[in-house]
Amino acid sequence: MKKTLPQKFLLLAVVLMWSLGGLAHAQTATADSELKAASAAAPTTTTQAAGDPGGSTTGTVNDVPVSDAKAGVTVADVGNQVGQNKIAINFTWTLITGFLVMFMQAGFAMVEAGLCRVKNANHTYMMNFTVYACGLFAYWLIGFAIQMGGAAGNGNLGGLQPLNGEHTMSLFGKTWGLWGTQGMLLSGHTYDVGVMVIFLFEMVFMDTALTIVTGAAAERWKFLTFCVSSVLMGAFTYPIFGNWAWGGGWLAALGSNLGLGKGYCDFAGSGVVHAVGGLTALAVALIIGPRIGKFNRDGSPNAIIGHDISAVLIGCFILAFGWFGFNPGSTLGASAAGNLRIGSIAVNTMLAGCTGTFGAMLYMWALKGKPDASMSANGLLAGLVAITAPSGFVNPVGSAIIGAIAGVLVCLSVAFVESKMKIDDPVGAISVHGTCGLWGVLSVGLFADGKSNYGGAWNGVTGSVTGLFYGDASQLVAQIIGIGTLIGFVFTFSFALNWVLDVFLGQRVSAETELEGLDLPEMGQLGYPEFVFRPEPAFMHVEAAAVA
Amino acid sequence: MAATKQQGQWFGLFLIGLTVTCAGIYDLSSGTGKIALALGLVVLVVSFLRFLGLKPLEGKVALGAQPAGMKAVGVLVTAAGWLLALFGLHLASGVGGRMVFAILGLGVSLVGVVLILPAACNKNAIWKA
Numbered sequence: 001m002k003k004t005l006p007q008k009f010l011l012l013a014v015v016l017m018w019s020l021g022g023l024a025h026a027q028t029a030t031a032d033s034e035l036k037a038a039s040a041a042a043p044t045t046t047t048q049a050a051g052d053p054g055g056s057t058t059g060t061v062n063d064v065p066v067s068d069a070k071a072g073v074t075v076a077d078v079g080n081q082v083g084q085n086k087i088a089i090n091f092t093w094t095l096i097t098g099f100l101v102m103f104m105q106a107g108f109a110m111v112e113a114g115l116c117r118v119k120n121a122n123h124t125y126m127m128n129f130t131v132y133a134c135g136l137f138a139y140w141l142i143g144f145a146i147q148m149g150g151a152a153g154n155g156n157l158g159g160l161q162p163l164n165g166e167h168t169m170s171l172f173g174k175t176w177g178l179w180g181t182q183g184m185l186l187s188g189h190t191y192d193v194g195v196m197v198i199f200l201f202e203m204v205f206m207d208t209a210l211t212i213v214t215g216a217a218a219e220r221w222k223f224l225t226f227c228v229s230s231v232l233m234g235a236f237t238y239p240i241f242g243n244w245a246w247g248g249g250w251l252a253a254l255g256s257n258l259g260l261g262k263g264y265c266d267f268a269g270s271g272v273v274h275a276v277g278g279l280t281a282l283a284v285a286l287i288i289g290p291r292i293g294k295f296n297r298d299g300s301p302n303a304i305i306g307h308d309i310s311a312v313l314i315g316c317f318i319l320a321f322g323w324f325g326f327n328p329g330s331t332l333g334a335s336a337a338g339n340l341r342i343g344s345i346a347v348n349t350m351l352a353g354c355t356g357t358f359g360a361m362l363y364m365w366a367l368k369g370k371p372d373a374s375m376s377a378n379g380l381l382a383g384l385v386a387i388t389a390p391s392g393f394v395n396p397v398g399s400a401i402i403g404a405i406a407g408v409l410v411c412l413s414v415a416f417v418e419s420k421m422k423i424d425d426p427v428g429a430i431s432v433h434g435t436c437g438l439w440g441v442l443s444v445g446l447f448a449d450g451k452s453n454y455g456g457a458w459n460g461v462t463g464s465v466t467g468l469f470y471g472d473a474s475q476l477v478a479q480i481i482g483i484g485t486l487i488g489f490v491f492t493f494s495f496a497l498n499w500v501l502d503v504f505l506g507q508r509v510s511a512e513t514e515l516e517g518l519d520l521p522e523m524g525q526l527g528y529p530e531f532v533f534r535p536e537p538a539f540m541h542v543e544a545a546a547v548a
Numbered sequence: 549m550a551a552t553k554q555q556g557q558w559f560g561l562f563l564i565g566l567t568v569t570c571a572g573i574y575d576l577s578s579g580t581g582k583i584a585l586a587l588g589l590v591v592l593v594v595s596f597l598r599f600l601g602l603k604p605l606e607g608k609v610a611l612g613a614q615p616a617g618m619k620a621v622g623v624l625v626t627a628a629g630w631l632l633a634l635f636g637l638h639l640a641s642g643v644g645g646r647m648v649f650a651i652l653g654l655g656v657s658l659v660g661v662v663l664i665l666p667a668a669c670n671k672n673a674i675w676k677a
């Protein structure tokens with residue numbers, strides 16, 4: 001029978017596929033036999049028993065787990081082991097950097113307590129200590145699910161497929177993510193190894209945001225209200241914005257839905273962590289009011305000096321150390337998908353901290369006459385806060401510029417918040433984390449150099465994040481929308497929430513407690529019982545008497 | 549008054565209420581979940597009422613009365629700026645137009661945060677007395 005042309009092609013294709021299949025089978029068989037030969041040639045237990053001082057006989061093909069003992073090690077076994085090694089490297093990286101971020105709590109505690117008066121030391125330390133438990137508990141209950149419950153698809157951590165629920169809304173013909181739905185109490189199908197890793201990492205970030213607020217409200221925040229406020233922030237305020245930016249929410253989708261760059265980009269959290277913390281700090285500071293004696297009748301501010309500058313500076317170094325977890329860790333892996341950029345991210349982090357320190361120190365030294373220690377410390381933190389969002393997308397020169405601007409900006413912002421807005425922020429948290437956090441978000445839209453490539457896409461949009469100075473103005477729009485959301489939504493939400501708490505619980509301790517110091521009335525124990533307290537200036541007693 | 553036993557008790561109750569509420573949401577499809585959610589919400593309300601009962605015992609705070617209306621205006625203006633930026637994404641299709649709306653919205657929000665709210669919260673500040 002004469003074959004038609006399509007039949008001939010079909011026959012040819014079948015023959016070709018059979019040949020290729022046979023070839024592949026032959027290659028696999030060859031590889032398997034090579035693996036068996038390597039296994040036979042590998043050091044025996046007797047050889048290894050002699051010790052391996054040079055490290056040349058430890059870790060061989062015989063360490064690859066086999067699926068079938070009779071067949072021995074196969075190509076499939078090696079492939080599985082390579083895949084598991086990639087995930088193991090990324091798990092280890094993410095966990096260790098998460099541990100570093102967790103230790104930042106100690107740095108925050110030292111900085112904040114050092115900048116407060118000795119009579120409030122125990123209370124300030126205790127807030128920084130307790131916020132860890134409050135935040136973690138709330139995040140485990142519901143916060144993590146809201147933030148990351150729809151964040152499936154991260155190949156660095158094995159896919160995170162159990163986190164596959166995002167509540168969405170259709171608007172203007174597009175779908176927008178609002179909050180996640182999977183992962184409450186880490187139960188059911190989210191009892192998963194990958195989910196545990198991302199939970200730990202995201203939780204320590206959340207706790208960093210929470211602890212920022214305690215600085216701005218220090219020396220007058222009622223401990224009970226602080227506890228409730230922190231629980232609610234860990235459960236709702238932080239996770240909602242976290243979802244929009246990192247959990248597959250609508251801000252991240254600005255690129256895929258509207259063509260605005262790669263969507264809102266915040267590599268490690270200048271916005272998600274620091275601006276959320278700083279703006280919530282602003283909301284609480286507004287509601288709670290200034291400390292007794294902070295402002296004179298004409299509105300001019302008085303300096304209320306902290307008790308331990310050594311704690312402040314050492315705390316800053318602890319924070320700078322922890323930041324190596326914050327920024328490089330935000331790759332969520334060290335292996336594959338462009339993650340080798342971790343070195344660049346770490347260097348960017350260092351540089352911005354360095355130029356931030358110089359920015360603040362030189363500003364104070366040149367304009368005020370002294371290289372003020374607390375402002376220099378805030379300059380370091382300002383640089384680190386600002387580089388957090390762009391650290392994964394910019395080059396070292398960009399980092400240095402971003403950090404230097406942040407260093408000067410924090411000095412200007414501290415003066416503005418205190419002198420113009422009449423807000424009392426004992427540690428400068430609003431300026432360091434709020435103002436410089438927003439600057440960091442903006443700087444992505446300016447300085448991102450288009451050279452990063454994390455698996456070829458960001459927020460589901462192919463290509464590298466590129467800012468205005470490198471040719472993409474639309475990325476800047478996405479970043480400004482992010483800033484608008486932080487101020488317009490996060491601040492508003494925080495203000496409303498803490499206003500309600502003020503109505504039910506009262507945010508502030510009594511004037512009597514405030515003058516005495518919060519350590520004894522609120523904590524029942526002095527931070528430094530053997531210190532001799534210097535009496536407060538007379539005008540503070542006059543102001544307190546006016547209250548009574 | 550400072551910290552008291554009652555504060556600790558009602559904060560504990562608040563945490564229990566939140567936990568039961570979340571357990572209810574987690575298992576909302578079942579009857580047990582619905583009961584847990586309702587129970588948790590009741591416990592939360594009770595804890596807040598208890599907090600409210602403790603508040604007068606705190607004593608005088610060094611804070612003047614803040615005008616609620618002015619604060620509400622500040623909050624609304626701040627949120628309105630955000631909504632303006634969001635609707636600008638729909639109203640304008642080009643990058644330039646969206647940039648203008650985003651900056652405009654940001655400006656409106658900043659009026660709320662930097663001007664109105666600090667003025668409201670400091671209107672009756674005790675340091676002015």
